[in-house]
Amino acid sequence: MKARLVAQAKAEGFTDARVTGPDAIPQAAARLARFVALWRHGQMGWMAERMGRRGDPRALWPAARSVVMLAESYSPAEDPMAVLARRDRGAVSVYAQGRDYHDIVKKRLKRLGRWLIAEAPGAEIKVFVDTAPVMEKPLAEAAGLGWQGKHTNLLGRGLGNWFFLGAIFTTLELPRDAPEREHCGSCTRCLDICPTDAFPAPFELDARRCISYLTIEHKGPVDEALRPKLGNRIYGCDDCLAVCPWNKYAAAAHETRYAARDDLDAPRLADLAALDDAGFRAKFSGSPIKRIGRDRFLRNVLYAIGNSGDPSHLDRVDALTQEADPAVADAARWAAARLRRRT
Incomplete structure (x- = not known):
């Protein structure tokens, strides 16, 4: 059986x-x-x-x-890490x-x-x-x-x-497989790459510093000290996964529906910042991104814009300082201040 x-x-x-x-x-x-x-x-x-x-x-x-x-x-x-150098684009976790x-x-x-x-x-x-x-x-x-x-x-x-x-x-009794043991050895690539130092020790995670948590689960403003470290990551983070040496043995994905949508493979930050609620829901229908809602997503986009150093975003960012959601308005003010320091 x-x-x-x-x-x-x-x-x-x-x-x-x-x-x-x-x-x-x-x-x-x-x-x-x-x-x-x-x-x-x-x-x-x-x-x-x-x-x-x-x-x-x-x-x-x-x-x-x-x-x-x-x-x-x-x-x-x-x-998946190539997009991190493209500051006019947003980095979306591979799974999403x-x-x-x-x-x-x-x-x-x-x-x-x-x-x-x-x-x-x-x-x-x-x-x-x-x-x-x-x-x-x-x-x-x-x-x-x-x-x-x-x-x-x-x-x-x-x-x-x-x-x-x-x-x-x-409820069926089935023969059990043997558990797997750890094979990380002395490698610390996943710990060393983390932008926010979210690992207090090997095999331990503090979610409060993890970019995946901060961009997906965390409600409200993100700690200002961590915002620059988010870079252009607007939904999740794959850094610790991407650098693992065991990926050279990774099984190929066969499900075509997991393949990146054209509009989510390094999307333009300017386009995402222009989304209203209806546009957000339409764009992310069938996507896990839809779960966090437009406001939290827009908060993330604004942090990325603030980290972009591109003052061409200023008109849109200034307009978003009037948003009803306090976290979005706060993110817009922060981004505007960052961009003006670059001009």
């Missing part, structure tokens, strides 16, 4: 599939509690809420006997340049789950893609898909670190 399940997962488009159990991450609860106690979760209150279920998969669904962890590659075709992965992966998981139920009558399943209190990375490590590197992201010897994770919890 397990061999056929893995074969079916790959036929559905997943890059790899491994099996672990809901009791396989006993260390997760304590690690999560420490992370939250240090306030490294920032404004992500949902990490502190329901910690019991998040830290122990058995509490999430006591009937589960096996957890099938699945990886789906989204490896970029080009160097195409179709929202939540929709694609969840549909695949449901199809695979239906297959499993048909093959094992009486089995029950629940599928998860990053939207429930499930600690996917520790479970994936326990299943042998990879290990959490010094940047805290999951990477695998045959996967690199450009892949999404999905989970199928099931």
Whole structure:
């Protein structure tokens, strides 16, 4: 059954599939509690809420006997860091340049789950893609898909670190795979590249300094000391992923819907700054970017414009100082002041 399940997962488009159990991450609860106690979760209150279920998969669904962890590659075709030198353009994280992965992966998981139920009558399943209190990375490590590197992201010897994770919890007893061990060695490239020093130590992250957190999850103004370090990153950050040496073994992405849309591959900051709410929603329909809303996105764009050194943006920036959203107006004033210092 397990061999056929893995074969079916790959036929559905997943890059790899491994099996672990809901009791396989006993260390997760304590690690999560420490992370939250240090306030490294920032404004992500949902990490502190329901910690019991998040830290122990058995509490999430006591009937589960096996957890099938699945990886789906989204490896970029080009160097994602090249755009960082183009200050008139915005840098969008690779995963958000195409179709929202939540929709694609969840549909695949449901199809695979239906297959499993048909093959094992009486089995029950629940599928998860990053939207429930499930600690996917520790479970994936326990299943042998990879290990959490010094940047805290999951990477695998045959996967690199450009892949999404999905989970199928099931009441079916399946043979478990051996967990993967850490293979980072003495390499510190991911730690050294971080623009904001978001890693207090190897294998530890302080989200409050992470550009992905600051541009996506953080509400309100970003600390002024960190704004120049954002550069032109307007949604997420791929630096620590991009420099990982294990990417030379990364699996190729086969899902064409993850490919970068033409208008999200280094979009012009001037065009993005001109978006009203209706324009934002139309442009980002079907994109994960839509979730943060126009105001937070525009705040990010204004920080990037302030870092661009290009005074041709000043007319638009001055107009945005009158925006109703206080974080946008604050970002516009900050950007205007930066640009005027360059003139």
